[in-house]
Amino acid sequence: MSTSRRVEAYFTDVAASYNAASKGRVWGLVRRREAAKLLESLGDFRGSDVLELGCGAGYYTRLLLQHGARHVHAVDLSARMIEQLPRDGVTPLVGDATTIDPGRPFKVLVSAGMMEFVPDPRATFVNAARYAEPGAVFAILYPTDTWLGRAYQRFHRRHNLDIALFGAASLARLTHGTGWATAAVTSAGPYSACARFIREGA
Numbered sequence: 561m562s563t564s565r566r567v568e569a570y571f572t573d574v575a576a577s578y579n580a581a582s583k584g585r586v587w588g589l590v591r592r593r594e595a596a597k598l599l600e601s602l603g604d605f606r607g608s609d610v611l612e613l614g615c616g617a618g619y620y621t622r623l624l625l626q627h628g629a630r631h632v633h634a635v636d637l638s639a640r641m642i643e644q645l646p647r648d649g650v651t652p653l654v655g656d657a658t659t660i661d662p663g664r665p666f667k668v669l670v671s672a673g674m675m676e677f678v679p680d681p682r683a684t685f686v687n688a689a690r691y692a693e694p695g696a697v698f699a700i701l702y703p704t705d706t707w708l709g710r711a712y713q714r715f716h717r718r719h720n721l722d723i724a725l726f727g728a729a730s731l732a733r734l735t736h737g738t739g740w741a742t743a744a745v746t747s748a749g750p751y752s753a754c755a756r757f758i759r760e761g762a
């Protein structure tokens with residue numbers, strides 16, 4: 561079974577309970593802090609259409625809409641995750657972030673907790689650049705190479721998923737030549753950080 565197929569199968573299995581789990585006491589607390597940092601990294605997106613890669617059950621899709629996004633085009637590998645999305649203000653797209661064609665360019669792109677599952681994360685940046693207007697913002701949330709990040713990695717190894725951990729230097733190497741310039745990197749929690757990229761060519 562390919563890595564993407566294993567990732568899709570894992571998230572399909574947990575899709576029905578994903579939203580409820582996000583509201584748990586400990587994960588809920590971590591999620592709220594990460595969300596505040598990710599929204600801060602995006603800047604002012606009120607009134608914008610947003611491309612969200614790896615939307616899962618829509619935790620960030622809902623937040624984006626609550627904070628003024630006009631519409632969210634939400635992509636995920638797992639059709640079962642996509643079924644959990646809100647209906648209003650959302651265009652659901654089942655597909656791979658490294659190859660999906662959302663059919664139009666965006667000024668605001670976001671991806672939370674997906675990059676670590678992608679076998680070739682650079683391909684995500686390359687594909688996202690195809691659908692980003694010059695000057696567009698792309699904010700990502702990713703796990704860091706810290707002891708808690710490594711605990712998160714071990715957690716996923718137990719179900720046969722080998723996730724990546726990132727740092728500012730590895731992200732700079734990954735994105736070099738993809739059309740994205742790093743604008744800021746900020747800690748988002750005990751095992752995560754946010755990076756804000758700007759589409760070059762403005």
Ligand SMILES: C[S@@+](CC[C@H](N)C(=O)[O-])C[C@H]1O[C@@H](n2cnc3c(N)ncnc32)[C@H](O)[C@@H]1O
Nearest residue numbers: 571614615616619636637656657672673674677
């Ligand atoms: C940890 S979950 C995060 C979901 C959501 N962003 C959130 O924070 O609740 C990762 C999601 O990324 C999706 N995913 C992983 N690899 C992907 C890929 N190559 N293309 C699209 N979605 C992907 C998974 O199916 C899963 O729903």
